[in-house]
Amino acid sequence: MLLCDIGNSSANFLDDNKYFTLNIEQFLEFKSEQKIYYINVNERLKTYLSTQSHFINLEPYFAFDTIYQGLGVDRIAACYTISDGVVVDAGSAITVDLVSNFIHLGGFILPGIANYKKIYAHISPRLKGEFNTQISFDAFPQKTNDALSYAVFKGIYLLIKDVAKNEKLYFTGGDGQFLANFFDNAIYDKLLIFRGMKKLIGENPRILKL
Amino acid sequence: MLLCDIGNSSANFLDDNKYFTLNIEQFLEFKSEQKIYYINVNERLKTYLSTQSHFINLEPYFAFDTIYQGLGVDRIAACYTISDGVVVDAGSAITVDLVSNFIHLGGFILPGIANYKKIYAHISPRLKGEFNTQISFDAFPQKTNDALSYAVFKGIYLLIKDVAKNEKLYFTGGDGQFLANFFDNAIYDKLLIFRGMKKLIGENPRILKL
CATH class of the missing domain: 3.30.420.40 (ATPase, nucleotide binding domain)
Incomplete structure (x- = not known):
């Protein structure tokens, strides 16, 4: 398949x-x-x-409980795999969705890490450069690269932590593994969206006859 | 002058x-x-x-206690006005600096609000639009504009709150007044940087003879 x-x-x-x-x-x-x-x-x-x-x-076949207007089908597919928890898909954008008892409670969308880098370079040549992926969240930055890295990574971390509380966290997407490392209760699953698609097809085998 | x-x-x-x-x-x-x-x-x-x-x-005349490498002189001028607290300058970038007993303890740099808007539009036409400036931080977003607004504004809020603890907050810059409204202990001062420049000149009147 x-x-x-x-x-x-x-x-x-x-x-x-x-x-x-x-x-x-x-x-x-x-x-x-x-x-x-x-x-x-x-x-x-x-x-x-x-x-x-x-x-x-596959989009028309997802029966997913949400009041979110225009929820992207990739987010639906990823959330479709879990009963409870927070799903983070970290690609060109970072989507964060909260699911409780198979019901989608809402979500938010951050720029992806590579796009943060682009926008800093666009703001000023002084803000161009690689992020420090080893940045500490417990020390105040003392140079530009650290100042950018702290803002981006700790900003993402605080937002996810705030919504997740003690819920399980499921990460996917190109930067999913990196971001999962910030959390104790995180699972990285590169194939999360595909698992949602497979689950859907498993529940609706007639799709394979189309 | x-x-x-x-x-x-x-x-x-x-x-x-x-x-x-x-x-x-x-x-x-x-x-x-x-x-x-x-x-x-x-x-x-x-x-x-x-x-x-x-x-x-005026840059060479600032005697400002910091170990931050390459701290922008606009950030120095704004911090120069206070003995203790957090200075937020919200323009094309949002700089956040922590000062304790006239010593700069470090800082970080977020994209400015208008630049967040640009980067979302660049990521996908779906993510183009105005932010909801009335967004609630206590309800999970249920549509795209709210999902972006929540991520940007609550992300900025959580990062500043995390560094500020109970310190006084001083906002300046084009979006300073808007962001100041998120906090109880915030002062908005449009002229903060100019106050730093004036203070410097007051302390070094020979500058006016140059």
């Missing part, structure tokens, strides 16, 4: 147990004999995907 | 008690008969300013 999770900058595939990533240009040239069960949040690709008969959109 | 605080996107003037702002192009065309006592953090203007005889750079 070939699964695909399409975002704004890349498309992630899971071919049985083989994981790979294509950028959007590569994705548009990707040919497959198999059906591709996908979710997509990239507005620019919606029309294209709807015209491709071997692409099966 | 004509004072000027030059940043990356604009130059703020205090002409006795009259405050005005020029963008950088306007600033480069600004003519003055008076001497201009200035501080500048804009790298691109350093050479130009050093060739202008009526521009007097």
Whole structure:
């Protein structure tokens, strides 16, 4: 079974147990004999995907309890895997969603770490540089790189800690493993979104007949 | 006395008690008969300013106790006004500095609110829009605009609260008044940096003879 999770900058595939990533240009040239069960949040690709008969959109099949208006299907798929806890998907944006007894209680969206770096460089050449991934949260920064790293990483940490309280934390996405290290009660699962897609298909086997 | 605080996107003037702002192009065309006592953090203007005889750079006169490497002179001037507390300058970047008994203990730098908006729009057209300035910190967001507003404003709030503890908070900069409203023990002072410059000149009257 070939699964695909399409975002704004890349498309992630899971071919049985083989994981790979294509950028959007590569994705548009990707040919497959198999059906591709996908979710997509990239507005620019919606029309294209709807015209491709071997692409099966899983989005309509998710029955997910939320009052959030316009919750991205990638966030739905990730939250669909858990009964209780906080899901953090750290990619080009960092989405944080709270689930309690299979009900989505809300969420928030931070810029992704690479995008923080971009915006600092845009603000001033003085603020251009690599983040210090070893930054301490207990000492006040004494140079620019540390001042940026502290603000970004501790800011993300405090927001997640504030919402998580003692709930379990599930991280996914390119920076998920790095951010998971800030917490004691965190699980990193690179394939969280795919697990949600697989769970959905398991519950609705007729999808495979489409 | 004509004072000027030059940043990356604009130059703020205090002409006795009259405050005005020029963008950088306007600033480069600004003519003055008076001497201009200035501080500048804009790298691109350093050479130009050093060739202008009526521009007097105040930076060398600040004797400020810090081990922070390369602390911007605007942050020094703002911190120079207080003995104890936290100084927040919310402009194109948001700088947060902690001062105890006239000693600078460190600081950190967040993107400014308008730059958060830019980076969200850059990440995805879905994340484009105005922030909700009335966002509640006690309810989980249930739509995109609230999800962004909560992340930005509560993120800034939690970081400042974490460093401030019960210290007094001094806000300045374009978004200073808005952010000050999140706190009980906050003072907004639009002219904080100019007060630091005036204090310096008061302590070193020979500067006026330059």
